[in-house]
Amino acid sequence: MTKDTRYDAARAALEADIDDYLAHLAHVRRASTHTIDGYARDLAMAADYFADRGIAAWPRVATADVRELLAARHRSGAKPTSLARLASALRSFYLWQMRQGRAESNPAADVRPPKKPAQLPETIDVDDLARMLDATPGDTLEIRDHALLELFYTAGIRLAEAVGLDLGDLDLAAGEARVLGKGNRQRSVPVGRRAAAALQNWLAERPGLAAENETALFVSQRGTRLSRSSVARRMERWAIAQGLPVHLHPHKLRHSFATHMLESSADLRAVQELLGHANIATTQIYTHLDFAHLARVYDAAHPRATNRGDTADTEGTDA
CATH class of the missing domain: 1.10.150 (DNA polymerase; domain 1)
Incomplete structure (x- = not known):
């Protein structure tokens, strides 16, 4: 052989x-x-x-x-x-x-690959986000895109959760949506006032695009459920048109949602629930991000910060 x-x-x-x-x-x-x-x-x-x-x-x-x-x-x-x-x-x-009885041991059980360097998630400045989201959509597809953007930022949902939404998952009267997250875990997420208004505008346009019996909340020009790749492309197109100074993708909006929520509330457990994290350790990365932001503010403002470029006190006296 x-x-x-x-x-x-x-x-x-x-x-x-x-x-x-x-x-x-x-x-x-x-x-x-x-x-x-x-x-x-x-x-x-x-x-x-x-x-x-x-x-x-x-x-x-x-x-x-x-x-x-x-x-x-x-x-x-x-x-x-x-x-x-x-x-x-x-x-x-x-x-x-x-x-299944096909193997007696797990040879990969104790094998650990090299650790990846810790990276903090990228976020978008609140003011930049506000300018982008306050833009007025033009045609039907932009109305849909605007509703998606507002929903990503109001609820911090994942891309797969957004495209998986059906009409029946949205309850604007209650101000919430029901999403299916990782591990088939279902949770309710809040829909803020501005996101609700954007979604109302999209729901008025949706019948003109949606195919018969299509249940998806967000549909494409073909009338079928919007794909993840289409969402990413349309989101980047919107960001460029509005002059956003950074690259935009759905997960960056999720990171921004989590960071801005934590900066305002400091309630890690609540942010964990909103994001749908099974383990709070996953959510804790945003506490590091918040500290990184505070450290930058400190370095820029505190008179004794080591990173400031100011001239050091040379009198040599102690208080």
């Missing part, structure tokens, strides 16, 4: 288990298409690597093999986030294998 033949046989054997796992994610876990596609890419990459080394069954993979895979990916230039996702995909896959 040639090396290519051995590789093909090993790859096919490894792929069979991957296909079963992806079916489990889709039909039992009801994971999103985005999540399933990510697992498919990462596990296919791992299968390629292991098959090339003559490993034809997942139980034969050792912890050292997983570490070597991550090291090889790191040498090829993969980012820490990609390595973390790959390790997580393998850990989850092996947990399923063990539950």
Whole structure:
């Protein structure tokens, strides 16, 4: 048997288990298409690597093999986030294998990829946001886009949550919307006065675009549910037209919502609930962001701040 033949046989054997796992994610876990596609890419990459080394069954993979895979990916230039996702995909896959009786141990359990450098989420200045949102929309599509922008900022929802909204999820009389978040967790989010007015304007225009029996709140020119990529493109177009000085994407509005809420209220638990975070540790990054803002203010204003460019006191006396 040639090396290519051995590789093909090993790859096919490894792929069979991957296909079963992806079916489990889709039909039992009801994971999103985005999540399933990510697992498919990462596990296919791992299968390629292991098959090339003559490993034809997942139980034969050792912890050292997983570490070597991550090291090889790191040498090829993969980012820490990609390595973390790959390790997580393998850990989850092996947990399923063990539950199915297909593997006795999880070789990825104790493997930790290089840590990614801590990065604070980018936000938009309140005044810049106000100028952008106060612009008057022109045509029907701009009325829809304006309603989306207001909703993102009033409720801090994710992109997938916004495009997944149906008409029945919106209750303007109560000032709230019902969204389906990560892990199929449902929550209610507030809809502020300005967002409600923008949504009312869109609901008046929507029948002219929506296809018959379409339930989506936000629809495209074709009358069907608006896609995530379309939202991102239209949002950037709006920002450029209004002269926003920074790049705009849906998650930046979510970050801005969380930061501005925390700066005003200092209620971390409330912000956690509004964002739909299962773990408050995820929300705590915004406390670091708030401190970074305060530190900049301090450096700019305090007479004893070390970062100020003012001339130091040279008299040498102590109070």
